[in-house]
Amino acid sequence: MKSFLFCLVLFLTVISQGYSFDEFILMSDDLADHDQFGYAVDIDGDYAVIGAMTEDPGGLENAGSAYIFHWDGNSWTQQAKIIPDDHEEYISFGNSVAISGDLVVVSTRFADIGDSANAGAAYLFQRDGDDWNQIEKLIASDVRWGHQFGYSVDIEGDYIVAGCMQYNLEEANRAGAVYVFHFNGQDWVEEAILFNDDPEEHEYLGYSVKISGNTIISCAPGDDMGGDSEAKVIVFEKDGQDWAEVQELFMGDGDMMGMGESIGIDGDRIAIPASRQFIISGAVFTFERDNDSWVAGDTLIPGDIEGSWGNFGYSVALNGNRIAGGDIRNSPDGISNAGAAYLYTNTNDMWQETEKLVASDASEHDWNGYSINLSDEWMIVGAKNADHGEIDGGKVYIYHLAEPVTVTLEIPNGGEELIEGNQVTIEWAAEPAENIVQSIIEYSTDNGANWNPIGTTEDDDFDIVWNVPGVFTLEGLIKVTVETAEDGATDESDAVFTIIPIPDVTLTTLNGGGHYNTGDEVTIEWGVSTDPDITGNVIEYSTDGGDTWNYIGATQNENFEIVWTIPDLYSLYTVVRVRSIDVYDIEGYDISDDWFILTPISASYTFLRGWTFFSLPYLPNDNSVAALIEAGIIDDMPWDLFAFDMSTSYYRPEELFVGNGYMLTMFQDELEMSFDCSAGTEQVDWELDFGWNLIGVPFGQPLTVANQTVTHEGNPYSIATAADAYLCVPIFYSWSAVDSAYLIANTLDVWESYYFVALDTMDLNLFPAPPGPVPTASDDVPGTFDAWELTITATMDGKSDRLTTIGANVNATDGFDPVYDYPEPPNGNICQVVNTYFHEEDWLPDLSQNFCRDIREQMVEEEDSWTMQISTIRPGDVTLTWDEIFNTTPAGYEFEVCNPSSEQSIDPRAVDSYTFYNEDVTEITIRAL
The missing domain is CATH 2.60.40.10 (Immunoglobulins)
Incomplete structure (x- = not known):
């Protein structure tokens, strides 16, 4: 009596050589002893068909059955059990199965057709929803006793092929044949019967059969089955309407035992096993189509059984770049004849063993790998003798094959x-x-x-x-x-x-600040990272902001100092650069952090008190009247005029700023100034004949001078200047009364070559605005717009200040304006916070702004923005103007000026200014697209 098991599917994960394969264990829901569930298997898409050729459906002993399993996205479940409408005992239904889409073909090689016993038949089933219905019974057109039609079957699209290995020809008994059926749109009709062109007795063509496109291959095992001919695989192709033999594939007599017991084809590849190759391990031979012929490729033998007993290739399957082979006599971990399956993958036209898959519940004599097949995502392996408890009915293992990356x-x-x-x-x-x-x-x-x-x-x-x-x-x-x-x-x-790495150079002396005279000997020192080794150093200086560099000298290897004799020249903006070169000819450099001054021997500075002149060879580093008084160079008294000898060989800046709103301006053209010196008047008119505009003082605007008395004769009093002369005028500032006149008498004949500035007791700074930021050894910050720097000017009540060189490169300033904000305000230069100052004696800030982030950091696309907020605490309107840099928008960035209170928003590229009231907050935003 048979025992029955009511069990469907188990799921496990098998770990093999570092990869994980989802393993699904399938059993029929009516599994019984000796069913041979898994005798034949096939899989396509989400459906698998499994033959159990000795199952007893309805008590029909050894009649056989087939089972359909479906993948629902999470598990494989039995969907149907199919049997033929005319089922009989001992016909072995399910000895071969195949599936293609919604069609399943199942053969029974021992079916009786009329009086022809064991003639064989194949049954076609079609899916209708969850049901599978028999739609066709295929038999040979020339039915004969004992031919075993359907010993093997395959299906692809509109074609079904069936092997008939016992087919007798008049000239060759049991030569075998292959039947080809085609669906013509209405019926399945027999299209051809294929034979070996040169048949021999006992070839058994049809033992196995496969179809791929217009190619059919079939095994004729010959002497493996007791015949007289050698084993071979015959290739048939369809040319037009006819099928014809095109090639025989074999490897030579004696070495091909078990050849072709199971075969595979997909496109231009064929896999043929010889499960008893060399009477030891077994092997799988590959063939590739080369134009009109098939040529031998790699021979596959698992690495762990080569030279030992096995039946690798007892079953074989081919799909795309994968070959699967079963070895029913493999004994993994000493489990005798438990069986195993091997997976090979073709990479770069070479077949490589990928995995060995052993059932997670392997036991002795399971014969896992008795049947095998592949689809794009799955490998199905039959173990027809597998046990489950006391039931020896067979199992099927399905593995999910993720495409190996x-x-x-x-x-x-x-x-x-x-x-x-x-x-x-x-x-x-x-x-x-x-x-x-x-x-x-x-x-x-x-x-x-x-x-x-x-x-x-x-x-x-x-x-x-x-x-x-x-x-x-x-x-x-x-x-x-x-x-x-x-x-x-x-x-x-x-x-x-x-x-x-770029050599990391650090200048340690002559790094900014200081005053050096012609002939001074100064030691320049620096340090360099020495991995890799430094081969040489070049030392240079610049007096024009780094546009040109002048050679000082060179040192070799790790000699990191040099003595420099100061040249005979005048420069307010001098920097030193050291370039170090390593063994890979890679150069790194560092530049002085700030400017320093060079003074020539011939330079002189002249002071005037009344009509008395004082001359100095140079000014001290602290260039203030207080420093001169402290040094005992001049008396502690009010000074009316200051003159600086401007020989043509010296640097001649266009403007000099001296603090508290005073500026020295060089006139490029001749200038005539007329003064109304009528007695008792308190107003002086400054008349500029050449249309020249003072900063903030338009042409012809009068300046009020309190209690001013002009003692010189002449009314009006005129002074004419030549080109390139310098004259001091006040800016945005009311003059205070002093005891002496503000302009020198025309008896002073050196007018053309002097600076003039009216002095009270304020600090004095002779240095003009630098030609630009100190050159830097650092590169622009990656991911920011390249060296983009914006200048914004804020104006209120006749006072003005600039937020200079605010940008997104490493030299972006902190908002300290060396032109207007000098001396430096008390709160100083702090990080990236920018303060804007209107010029008052106590330096109180009227405007302030801050960043929501350091703009020198990299800006991330679609995430980052930089916002500058500007507000004022003093009543009145504030007007912001900006330079033309807004018109050259860097790629990948957008700009916006907005007033959150009034919800106003403008494009700064369309206008050049914006005015807001003190209670508002204005934001300038730069955004990475």
Whole structure:
């Protein structure tokens, strides 16, 4: 009596060689002893068909059955049990099965057709929803006794092929044949019967059969089955309406035992097993189509059974770039004849063993791998003798095959020399690209002992820009790890590469500030990172803001100092640069952090009190009247005029700013100034004949001078100047009364070559606005607009201040304006907070603003913005104007000036100013697109 088991599917995860495969264990819901469930298997899409050729449906002993299982997205469940409408005992229904879409074909090789016993038949079933219905019974047109039509079957699209291995020809008994059926749109009709062109007795053509497109292959095992001919596989192709033999595939007499017991074909590839190859392990032979012929390819033998007993290739399946082979006599972990399945993958036209899959519940004599098949996503393996408890009825194992991901690092892949700060595009390739979730990129500087993150990319984005770090190494590597939802893969550079840092130069003396005279000997010192070694250093100086550099000298190797004799020249804006070159010819440099002064021997500074002149060879570093008094150079008394000898060989700035609103201006053209000197008047008119505008004082605007008495004769009194003369005038400021006249008499004949400035007791600074920021050794911040700097001017009640060079490069200022904000206000230069000042004696700020972020940091696309908020505490309107830089919008950025209170918003590229009241807050926003 048979025992029955009511059980469907078990699910486990099998770990094999670092990969995980979801394993589903299938059993019929009426499993009984000796059913041979799994004798034949096939799978397509979400459906699997399983033959149990000795199952007893309805008590029909050894009649056989077939089972349909369906994948619902989470598990495989039995959907149907199918049997033929004319079922009989001992016909072995389910000895061969095949599925294609909604059609299943199941054969019974021992079916009796009329009086022809064991003639064989094949039954066709079609899915209708969840039901499977028999729609056709296929038999040979020339039915004969004992032919065993349907010994093997296959289906693809509109074609069904059936092997008839016992077919007798008049000239060759049991030569075998293959039947081809075609669906013509209404019926399945027999299209052809295929024979060997040169048949021999006992070839048994049809023992196994497969179809792919217009190609059919069938095994004729010959002497393996006791015949006289050698084993072979015959290839048939359809040309037009006819099928014809095109080639015989065989490997030679004696070595092909078990050849073709199960065969596979897909497109231009064929897999043929010889399960008793060399009477030891078994093997699978591959063939590739080469134009009109098939040529032998790789021979597959599992690495763990080569040279030992096995039946690898007892079953075989081929799908795309995968081959699966069963070995029913494999004894994993000493479990005798438990069986196993091997999976091979073709990569770069080479077949490689990928996995060995052993049932998670393997037991002795299961014969796992007796049948096998592949689809795009699944591998199905039959173990017809597998036990479940006391029931020896067979099992089927289905494995989910995620497409194995591969990754190949392309750049940098070894041997490169990468320079610090360079942007290197790392590139790699991964397959299948559509399965990639993310890629993780890392670098190592110690040949892979430790790894540092670079970044990640998503999906099929297979490149990333890497800013090369400043670390010296001869053992650099890149590693790319790609991840899918189920597994991953890693590739590293094939060889190490070199990272060369830019020498880190630090100037330690002559780094800004100070006053040096012709002939002084100054030691310039610096430090350099010495890995790799430094081969030489070049020392230079500039007097024009770094536009041109003048050679001082050079040192070799790690000699990091040099003595410089100050040249005979005049410069207010001098800096030194040191360039160090390493063994890789990579150069790093550093520049003085601030300006310093050079004074020639012939320079002189002249002071005037009344009509008495005082001359000095140079000014002290603290260029103030207080310093001169403290040094005993001049008396502590009010000074009317200050004159600076301007020989043509010296630097002649266009403007000199002396604090508290006084400016010295050089006139490029001749200038005539007329003064109304009528007795008792309190007003002086400044008449500028050449249309020249003072800052904030338009042409012809009068300036009020309290209690002013002009003692010189003449009315009006005129002074004419030549080109390039300097004259001091007040700006935005009321003059205070002093005892003596403000203009020198015309008896002073050196007018054309002097600066003039009226002095009270305020500090004095002779230095003009610098030609630009001190040159820097740093580069622009990556990811920001390149060297973009904005100048904004705020004006209120006749007073003005500038927020200068606010931008997104490393030289972005903190808002201190060296032109207007000098001396430096008490709260100083703090980080990136910008204060705006209107010029009052106590330096009280009227405007202030702050950043929501440091604009020198990198701005991230679609995330970051920089906002400058401007407000005032003093009643009145404030007008903001900006320079033309707004008209040259850097790529990838947008700008906006808005008043949140009034909800006004303007494009600064369309207008050049904006006015707001003291109670409002105005925001200027720069946004990364």
